[in-house]
Every structure is written in structure tokens, then in C-alpha cells.
Amino acid sequence: MDLEPAIVSASMSLLLQGRFLCTKVHKKWKVKQVTKSNFQESLRELKTHIPNSDFVAVSMVKTGSFSASWHRVLPFDTAETAYCKAKHSAERFQLLQFAVCPFSIAESNKLIANPYNFLLFPRDELKLGMPSYSFSCQTSYLTSMAREGFDFNACIYDGISYLSRVQEFKAKMQIGNYISNLNVNKSSSTSATADIVFVERIKSRIKHWIKCCEKGGKSTSTDDALLTSLRKIVMGSEMFGSRPCLTINVCSDRQVQLILEMLLNVHNVVPMLVPAKGNTTQAICLVLTTSKEDKDLFERERQKLEEEENKKLCGFREVIELISASQKPVLSYNCLDDCTFIHSKFIASLPPEVNEFICSFRSDFPQVIDVYHMVKKFGAMRNVTNITAALLYLKNHFLASVDVEIPDQGFHSATINEDKIDGLDSLRICYLFMKICSILKISPCVSESGNKHLAPELQDFTNIFHPWTTDSKELVDEDISIWANNTRKVNCEHVIFLWGVQFGMTASTLKNLLQESHDILPEEFDVKLVAKDCAIVVFWQPGLSKAFLNAVKSEQISGLLREFVSNGLRVASYDTYRTVCRLGLWEADLSESLDRAVEKSGREFSNIYCHTDNVINFDIL
Known part of the structure; x- marks a missing residue:
């Protein structure tokens, strides 16, 4: 029925x-x-x-x-x-x-x-x-x-x-988000001569920059304003909103650490890292504030700006x-x-x-x-x-x-x-x-x-990442179901895929024809149609799937099975279907995907084993 x-x-x-x-x-x-x-x-x-x-x-x-x-x-x-x-x-x-x-x-x-x-x-x-x-x-x-x-x-x-999280990280690198709220501790390692020279040079540059900014703020005449602007250009000073800022390019994480340690003793200056690709730092941006209150205000403004940008990204x-x-x-x-x-x-x-x-x-x-x-x-x-x-x-x-x-x-x-x-x-x-x-x-x-x-x-219903599996432990097994309403399991090794001919028949009819085609096929096997020209054959006895595959590929094939093969019948193990899914061969018809997988595996087999000139024979060494 x-x-x-x-x-x-x-x-x-x-x-x-x-x-x-x-x-x-x-x-x-x-x-x-x-x-x-x-x-x-x-x-x-x-x-x-x-x-x-x-x-x-x-x-x-x-x-x-x-x-x-x-x-x-x-x-x-x-x-x-x-x-x-x-x-x-x-x-x-x-x-x-x-x-x-x-x-x-x-x-x-x-x-x-x-x-x-x-x-x-x-x-x-x-x-x-x-x-x-x-x-x-x-x-x-x-x-x-x-x-x-x-x-x-x-x-x-x-x-x-x-x-996504990964996309947000890439976006922050792309827009050059500044990193503030840095926690820096003084290094206990001994400073090399090159480090001392580098720190003194940067310290001198920052000192002159702060003096320039303070003088520029007190000047009122046109000439002083012009000289101040020129001085800012020479010193590399810019504006971060309404506050002066100075960008110092760095070449290594060691230079970043030295500058941040030095700034621990410089009041009213807020450092921010400018990230580069590869989770590195390309520069340090220094923002000059006028007082401790102004510094606190700036840090609150910066934190709010960061939160708004993060909301847009997230x-x-x-x-x-x-x-x-x-x-x-x-x-x-x-x-x-x-x-x-x-x-x-x-x-x-x-x-x-x-x-x-x-x-x-x-x-x-x-x-x-x-x-x-x-x-x-x-x-x-x-x-x-x-x-x-x-x-x-x-x-x-x-x-x-x-x-x-x-x-x-x-x-x-x-x-x-x-x-x-x-x-x-x-x-x-x-x-x-x-x-x-x-x-x-x-x-x-x-x-x-x-x-x-x-x-x-x-x-029992938690973390089961398979809609047809009732136990999360079964995810590691190779046993599969064939029918949705049947709990009987079979190992993948005992399943083969059959395609290449227009069946135009029911699963039971195909099973009867297969059973008549070769003596190796016993009564205890099942057939399920999974597409218009593709079926799976389930052998409940170990070893019969390999025997059937060998029979189809044998040169001594005869009878009805030979007629099937001459009409285009193709068979493959479950590993071929696994290859289809793993390589993403998502054709509209499963039979076409299986054909591509067989051809691909055949080419790989040929590349590995057929070029005998490239094979080392260990027996003659």
C-alpha cells in the first residue's frame, strides 16, 4: 500500500x-x-x-x-x-x-x-x-x-x-581607530644606548611642541599667528578636534613602549595608538589638554566617540x-x-x-x-x-x-x-x-x-548538531539512517550510490532488477531513490558493498548487470558522496555532482600513480 x-x-x-x-x-x-x-x-x-x-x-x-x-x-x-x-x-x-x-x-x-x-x-x-x-x-x-x-x-x-567580529576588527584597522585608555608599567629591563638616544630625541620634540602650542595660544597679533602656524607645520602639529595633537611615527613595539613610559611623567598629554595592519602600531597620537579637568573631559569625550563608532560597526x-x-x-x-x-x-x-x-x-x-x-x-x-x-x-x-x-x-x-x-x-x-x-x-x-x-x-536535546541524530555522541560515528521513520542504522561502508540511467521505476522494482542482475546480491539489501536518476543501495551484510563495486568494474561482467553498465550505470562508495559535499560540488542533480567527484578523484589517482618516471622504487636503492 x-x-x-x-x-x-x-x-x-x-x-x-x-x-x-x-x-x-x-x-x-x-x-x-x-x-x-x-x-x-x-x-x-x-x-x-x-x-x-x-x-x-x-x-x-x-x-x-x-x-x-x-x-x-x-x-x-x-x-x-x-x-x-x-x-x-x-x-x-x-x-x-x-x-x-x-x-x-x-x-x-x-x-x-x-x-x-x-x-x-x-x-x-x-x-x-x-x-x-x-x-x-x-x-x-x-x-x-x-x-x-x-x-x-x-x-x-x-x-x-x-x-561579524572578524569584519569589525578589519574595519577598525581600515579606519585607523585610535586606542586609548592604555595601562603602561615601567619596564624593568636595562635600556640600551639606542633606546636612551631615541627617548631623549622624542622628549625634546615633545617639549618644543608643548612650548609652541602654549605660545600660540597666548599670541594675539597677526605676525605671531603666522609664525605660530609655520612653527606648527615644521613641528608636525595638528588639531584633534579643538585640541592640538602631535603624531609620532614608530617602527617597533619597543619604541611604543619607550614613548609610553616616558609620557607617564608628562602631565596633560593623552597618548593614543594608531593601529596598522597585522595588529601592530604605526604611530602614537599625542593630544595636549590645558588642565587635569580638561584631560578628564577629553577622555570622556573620546570614550563616548569610540562607543558610537563601535555601535555603528557592531x-x-x-x-x-x-x-x-x-x-x-x-x-x-x-x-x-x-x-x-x-x-x-x-x-x-x-x-x-x-x-x-x-x-x-x-x-x-x-x-x-x-x-x-x-x-x-x-x-x-x-x-x-x-x-x-x-x-x-x-x-x-x-x-x-x-x-x-x-x-x-x-x-x-x-x-x-x-x-x-x-x-x-x-x-x-x-x-x-x-x-x-x-x-x-x-x-x-x-x-x-x-x-x-x-x-x-x-x-538529551542539547548541542545536537544534526537534525536526524537523536544523540550528540552519535556525531562521531559513521553509522547513518536511511529512512526518516526508521531508527535502524548502517555503517557508511555498507552503502553505495547508483546512478547514470533513467530509472523510471519504483525502489522495489529496481531492487528486483538488481537482485536478478548478479548472484552476489542477496535478499537482505535495500534500495532507496534519492533523486530522479540516483539511488542508494544498502547492504546489511559486511563486505557485500565492496564485492558489488568490484563486480560492476570487473571485465568479466555479464548478464543483466552488464546491460545496465552498457546503458550508463555508474556506482560509487559513500566516500564519493562525502567528496561531493566536502569539495562543494553542488550541482542541481546529484548524479552530475557524483560524476564530477569521480572524474576529480580519477585525475588525482592518475597524477599520483601513473607517472612512473617520478616514482622512486625503494627496492633498487
């Missing part, structure tokens, strides 16, 4: 009912919409809400997710191939909305939430060429967003910009930094997808290996709970990926009351469309999380001793 139409029908029914549920939710829930105009106000509120919360739920709206069906993370993906797919998506597509919902849990299953929805757009605020993103857009995503009333004009013109990333600094557990509905986007856009470029990514991400966000894995605890919901459909299922099958309280967040200060409120998914995640905890009898409370102490049951 073919159950696929029934599953599709049930999914569509859940989706339509889920939309009705969304309409009812809109009337009760409000999410504060945040653009450039009210970003600073919302940031100040979040600085109170996040530290006082128990969890922080996040959700995102992107310009796309995958360009072909096989680009999505599938049950037969290992941790490595799944990460490669998520990495490709995060680097290719862009975030347009980022919803954040800090929430705390009160008695009697009461949820106190403070939801915000931030409209984002990567804009070059300081005209530095950063960020200069060139991102892809998936037409189905944009069509769906437009149908739901997404305001693209507001996103482009009023969306909040941002830089942008929305300040919200990410707040969540990271709080170390609160983060809720997501697709941990791998969301975390790769957060790392790519706000921290740094994604590392090549999945273990490096996990270590890097967990240093900022030590605990990420994937609510989707909690949903899969209910067997009938294993294939339900829609949040509202999951909520509706729980509502119809379980009695779990959860009260939601959303304190007034000054919604009048933001533009809100009463018929459509963006950013509801983060609030739905909170609500879904509380319902599941209630049904499964899981305590969602965080211990007072710190947010590292979650309930043991919640640890």
Missing part, C-alpha cells in the same frame, strides 16, 4: 489548520518590531530582559535554504556531510529577520516572554566596503514572503546592519553578544541550520571541519536546545517540520495548559500590522517547548547555581 499520498494529505491538513491557529495567535500575541529607528531603545530593554530570563529562543527568516532537494540535510548524511550542506547554505543565503524571545518560567506552567523581531540588512554604514555581501535568493522563499506581506522596502532601507551583533555574554540556554527549531548562520554572519567565517565549528560555537553559546528533537519524541510527529503543525498536533492529542504573559514593551513606538506580525516563530518555540516539557514531565527550570545545570532530560 502506497502511504505517500495519505502522508501528504495529512501534512497539508496540519499546515492549513496551523495557519488558522496562527490567525488566532495573532490576536493574543504581540511581537515588538525593531528597525533602525527603535533599535537602541530595544537594545536597552534587552539588556534587562536577557539577564533576567531562563532561556532565549531564536528564529530566523532567510533568503533561501537549499537550491536542490538533495542539498538539504538528509537521514543518510553523516555529521560531516550534514555540516558541509549547512555551511554551504549559511555562506550562500542571507538573513532578513532575526527574532529573539527571552523568557522565564513562573509557577503553574506560566511563560513570561519578551519577544522582539529585528529587521536586518547588511548595509555598508561607514562606506568601508564592508559588508559587501553578494548573496543568493531562492525564488520560492521570496514568493512565500511576499505572499505573507513581507515589506522588502522596509528591510532594505530601515533594516539594521551589522558586522550593529545588530550587539544582540548576539548580549545572548552570548549571558550564557543562557538558547532554544532553536533547527540547531545545525540556525547555528551555522549565526556563526557565519556574526562571529567569523565557518571553519572547514564540523568539530572545529562545534568547538568555536560552543565557546560563545555553550548550550543550544533543539526543540525539533523534542518534537520527534512523539513518533507520529517525526516528519512534521512545521512549528504550527506541531503545536496543533499537541493541542489535539494532549492536555497541557501553558499560560503566556507578554509584558508591555512599548509597542506603540514600533510599526505593527495587526493582521500580520513577524517574528512569531520565536514565541511559538517557547510555547512548544513548554508544552512538550509538560507532556513529557520534564522540568524546564534552570538551577539557581547557574545556567549550566539543566534538567538531565533536557541534556
Whole structure:
């Protein structure tokens, strides 16, 4: 019996009912919409809400997710191939909305939430060429967003910009940000003769510069003003705002240290480092103040200016930094997808290996709970990926009351469309999380001793960076699933990919033909179609996959299998698929990507082994 139409029908029914549920939710829930105009106000509120919360739920709206069906993370993906797919998506597509919902849990299953929805757009605020993103857009995503009333004009013109940490560092180097508030201690090392000469020369230069500035300030005649201007040019004096400044170029960190030590005894002079590329210093800027009060005033002004510049550079990333600094557990509905986007856009470029990514991400966000894995605890919901459909299922099958309280967040200060409120998914995640905890009898409370102490049951859903893996320990294994609704595992070595012919048949028909094609194929193997002209064959007995590969490549091939091969049948091990993902061979058809991987590996094999003139034979040495 073919159950696929029934599953599709049930999914569509859940989706339509889920939309009705969304309409009812809109009337009760409000999410504060945040653009450039009210970003600073919302940031100040979040600085109170996040530290006082128990969890922080996040959700995102992107310009796309995958360009072909096989680009999505599938049950037969290992941790490595799944990460490669998520990495490709995060680097290719862009975030347009980022919803954040800090929430705390009160008695009697009461949820106190403070939801915000931030409209984002990567804009070059300081005209530095950063960020200069060139991102892809998936037409189905944009069509769906437009149908739901997404305001693209507001996103482009009023969306909040941002830089990642690495980009911000590069931007500061590019604009030559001064570094002030220096803590300098006198060096205990013995000064060389060259150091003494250098210090005396700089000290003399500073002394004459200060005298020149003081005389220039007291002069009133035109001639004195002209002479003062000429003297300033000769001395290299400039103005930093309304105060005189002197720039001293340096060649080494040792010279920087000597100048800063010398200035400890010079009053009313504020030193600031001018950074250069490579985390070095190219000069020291000295600003002359008139008194101790003026010096204190200048340092306050400079600190305020630095903070304003940093805000322009950081942008929305300040919200990410707040969540990271709080170390609160983060809720997501697709941990791998969301975390790769957060790392790519706000921290740094994604590392090549999945273990490096996990270590890097967990240093900022030590605990990420994937609510989707909690949903899969209910067997009938294993294939339900829609949040509202999951909520509706729980509502119809379980009695779990959860009260939601959303304190007034000054919604009048933001533009809100009463018929459509963006950013509801983060609030739905909170609500879904509380319902599941209630049904499964899981305590969602965080211990007072710190947010590292979650309930043991919640640890089972924490830091699982694979949507089809139920245990974080399985990320290091090479065992994979084949079907989403079957928990049986198989090692990658026992799986082969088969493509190159237009099957035009079901998996069961293909299995029967393969079984008739060669005596080596036993009854205990399975076939799953993963594309229109590509399938995977699963051998449950060790060694049969290699034997089948050898049979296909053998010169003594005969019978129906020979006919398959003559018609273009190609086979490859799981390592070829791993190569496709690792090298980023993201063709529209999986068969084309596998062909490219086979050709590439063949060229490398030829380059290594076929040029015998370049091979050293150790037997003749």
C-alpha cells in the first residue's frame, strides 16, 4: 500500500489548520518590531530582559535554504556531510529577520516572554566596503514572503546592519581607530644606548611642541599667528578636534613602549595608538589638554566617540553578544541550520571541519536546545517540520495548559500590522517547548547555581548538531539512517550510490532488477531513490558493498548487470558522496555532482600513480 499520498494529505491538513491557529495567535500575541529607528531603545530593554530570563529562543527568516532537494540535510548524511550542506547554505543565503524571545518560567506552567523581531540588512554604514555581501535568493522563499506581506522596502532601507567580529576588527584597522585608555608599567629591563638616544630625541620634540602650542595660544597679533602656524607645520602639529595633537611615527613595539613610559611623567598629554595592519602600531597620537579637568573631559569625550563608532560597526551583533555574554540556554527549531548562520554572519567565517565549528560555537553559546528533537519524541510527529503543525498536533492529542504573559514593551513606538506580525516563530518555540516539557514531565527550570545545570532530560536535546541524530555522541560515528521513520542504522561502508540511467521505476522494482542482475546480491539489501536518476543501495551484510563495486568494474561482467553498465550505470562508495559535499560540488542533480567527484578523484589517482618516471622504487636503492 502506497502511504505517500495519505502522508501528504495529512501534512497539508496540519499546515492549513496551523495557519488558522496562527490567525488566532495573532490576536493574543504581540511581537515588538525593531528597525533602525527603535533599535537602541530595544537594545536597552534587552539588556534587562536577557539577564533576567531562563532561556532565549531564536528564529530566523532567510533568503533561501537549499537550491536542490538533495542539498538539504538528509537521514543518510553523516555529521560531516550534514555540516558541509549547512555551511554551504549559511555562506550562500542571507538573513532578513532575526527574532529573539527571552523568557522565564513562573509557577503553574506560566511563560513570561519578551519577544522582539529585528529587521536586518547588511548595509555598508561607514562606506568601508564592508559588508559587501553578494548573496543568493531562492525564488520560492521570496514568493512565500511576499505572499505573507513581507515589506522588502522596509528591510532594505530601515533594516539594521551589522558586522561579524572578524569584519569589525578589519574595519577598525581600515579606519585607523585610535586606542586609548592604555595601562603602561615601567619596564624593568636595562635600556640600551639606542633606546636612551631615541627617548631623549622624542622628549625634546615633545617639549618644543608643548612650548609652541602654549605660545600660540597666548599670541594675539597677526605676525605671531603666522609664525605660530609655520612653527606648527615644521613641528608636525595638528588639531584633534579643538585640541592640538602631535603624531609620532614608530617602527617597533619597543619604541611604543619607550614613548609610553616616558609620557607617564608628562602631565596633560593623552597618548593614543594608531593601529596598522597585522595588529601592530604605526604611530602614537599625542593630544595636549590645558588642565587635569580638561584631560578628564577629553577622555570622556573620546570614550563616548569610540562607543558610537563601535555601535555603528557592531550593529545588530550587539544582540548576539548580549545572548552570548549571558550564557543562557538558547532554544532553536533547527540547531545545525540556525547555528551555522549565526556563526557565519556574526562571529567569523565557518571553519572547514564540523568539530572545529562545534568547538568555536560552543565557546560563545555553550548550550543550544533543539526543540525539533523534542518534537520527534512523539513518533507520529517525526516528519512534521512545521512549528504550527506541531503545536496543533499537541493541542489535539494532549492536555497541557501553558499560560503566556507578554509584558508591555512599548509597542506603540514600533510599526505593527495587526493582521500580520513577524517574528512569531520565536514565541511559538517557547510555547512548544513548554508544552512538550509538560507532556513529557520534564522540568524546564534552570538551577539557581547557574545556567549550566539543566534538567538531565533536557541534556538529551542539547548541542545536537544534526537534525536526524537523536544523540550528540552519535556525531562521531559513521553509522547513518536511511529512512526518516526508521531508527535502524548502517555503517557508511555498507552503502553505495547508483546512478547514470533513467530509472523510471519504483525502489522495489529496481531492487528486483538488481537482485536478478548478479548472484552476489542477496535478499537482505535495500534500495532507496534519492533523486530522479540516483539511488542508494544498502547492504546489511559486511563486505557485500565492496564485492558489488568490484563486480560492476570487473571485465568479466555479464548478464543483466552488464546491460545496465552498457546503458550508463555508474556506482560509487559513500566516500564519493562525502567528496561531493566536502569539495562543494553542488550541482542541481546529484548524479552530475557524483560524476564530477569521480572524474576529480580519477585525475588525482592518475597524477599520483601513473607517472612512473617520478616514482622512486625503494627496492633498487
